[in-house]
Amino acid sequence: MQLEIKIALFGGVVPGVVALATLLPAWWRAKKRGTLAHAGDERPARDGPVWLAPVLVFVAFAGADYAVNGPPHWWTPHGPYRFIHAVGLMCALGVLEGLVRVPVWIAAVLRAAALAGVVWMLGSPYSGPDAFVPTHDYIGWMLAMTIGGSAAITLADRGAQLMRGAFTPIVLLALVGGAAKVAEMNTLGFAAQTAPALVAVLTNVLIVSAFVRGIRLDRGGVTAVLGVVYAWLAGTYFQAYALSMPVLVLVALSPIGLACAAAMPKRPWPVRLGVCLIVTGVCLGAAAWVSTLAAPAGDDSGDPDPYAGYVAP
């Protein structure tokens, strides 16, 4: 099977079908039970099967990872083959968040711990006294990801909590697409190859929102999706050849776009959606622009570069 077909099938079509086949009946059943609150409704209500989204994110990512890397291993010494383990950790946390309601601060601590695990999995093979990443840089990255990443995910999760239905998947689709493109511009082609898996899940959440307005991605879904994005970020820094640090910082800040919804609870939802998309777009657009500026110059032969539009196989 051709590589592109394999990626499209296992990292897009199959996860999409599985997502629709599970999300729609699960959330429809919750709706029929009358336990869902509508968008903007601040009443505490049963949340529905919120644990399902992180499961679907992992299944989709695993399909894409299999298409690119082949069968996974329980563990591997090779850093680039540990993405499935890092994403599995974040999705497991997402499932836990969906099943067990905990105070916000505990959720933030758990997210920080999981992100520390992500940094360790993807960064430890490259870190050490004589390794590419000095120990103090590695520790700095660990602190930045755990504190900053946890804060960003927690704020984004709060925004998703207040805006249900189609809102969150629309913003996350923009975020995932932009982050994957920036990561690919910084030589992590794997991000572009696994992004369709997330798109497949989020698109089907969007579809289901047409039938079930109360579908939501907070308490698990946001953690899982942003966990993948932060795994890309760590991979771009430690494993690939990231063009500049500001690019990584901008991508790390992009979930704040979703968090903006929480800052405008009284505004109409189209305004909130517009602001969220603009903030997300500004962060990722700036990251892409900086990547373009920081990209190495082409060859000096003067002849047209036949690989000017090189795309990873």
Added chain:
Amino acid sequence: MKTAFAAGLLTLAGAGAVLGGWTSSAATATAESATAQRTDTVTYGVDPVHSNVLFKIRHAGVSNFYGQFQKFTGEVQFDKADFTASSVSFEIDIDSVDTDNSKRDEHIKGADFFNARQYPKTTFKSTSIVDNGDGTYSMTGDMTFFGQTKPVTAHVTDLSTGVMRGTPVLGFEASFQIKRSDWGMTKYLADDGGEGGGLGNTVSITVAVEAGAE
């Protein structure tokens, strides 16, 4: 009488000195000869300017793609009388991969393929060289690549020696193949582990060496 005695003493002293010197020289010469007989190998350092490290891999199942490494070092402990008694060691800087396209080079040495930041070097150290009887040799050694060390056997051809600007030089070409999946590099591999995927499984490596005596 006294003069004759002194002259005799001087003569004896002189003879003794000459005899001692000769003996010492002879001993040194003997020792040097013995040393030379015990160490017939000469160290040759690989000349990176006149050597090449090339690799070939199947792309998209339809074409052969070639690349090379620009930075490497090596040493040949060359026994001129018996090449099978020689040894070869080599180290390649993975970050120096060159495919004539800077974007592709960045991609290849990144996480998706060579993972140069985790495995910056590839090394080879020969353990045995066998004469095939047809002017070629089979050189077996330990190759460390992608964090693992495995034995490989290279086919050595075109072994030659000469002198270049007064310096003894030698040259040969070594070629071998590996299955990248054996080393844990499975990206874009076909389901059957063959050559039909985005990138093939078999990597052909050719090392053309020119080395000068040190």
